[in-house]
Amino acid sequence: MVLYPELLEGVLPRGINMPPDVSQERTVKAWDMSDPSICQSEEWRDDMCAKAVAVGSGGYTDLDSQEVVxxxxxxxxxxxxxxxxxxxxxVGEVGQNPPGDEIDGYEAMSPADGWGGRGFNVRQGAVIAKVEYGWAEDSEVSDRLMDITKMVVERIRQAQSGDNPTASLR
Incomplete structure (x- = not known):
């Protein structure tokens, strides 16, 4: 099933689906491709934006020391x-039996802001997700990147199967 904006927006977790200490929602939205610059502003490559049918983005934070995008x-x-x-x-990056059809890990750091982090690019069917988990470098936070990525992949699977995306970390 193709996930157009309305269905893609439903895949994005809401604050209630996130761990309690990163459940403060920022913008959670999906867009069609009538304005490809939105796709580019969401950090997708030009060739991807040229072929996409929809993009979506959600942000979650504790308003202090950690955030998920x-x-x-x-x-x-x-x-x-x-x-x-x-x-x-x-296997060192993504562990044994990682979620999705394809997955790749990366370091996501913003030294100028004093933040570090990691991310996964993961493909499930016709959807690619970028899941980034960042934290203030002097903070002690629990790394939930893989758990959040698994939840996002499950929400994509549910929507692609015609079900409501209900996977949650609560």
């Missing part, structure tokens, strides 16, 4: 998403 891009079919996906995660 989930970005989604939806294509007409899994073949297109597969062609657009770059990277291949190693």
């Amino acid at each position: 989930v970005r989604l891009i939806s294509f007409d079919d899994p073949t297109t998403a597969d062609a657009m996906f770059e990277g291949e995660g190693t």
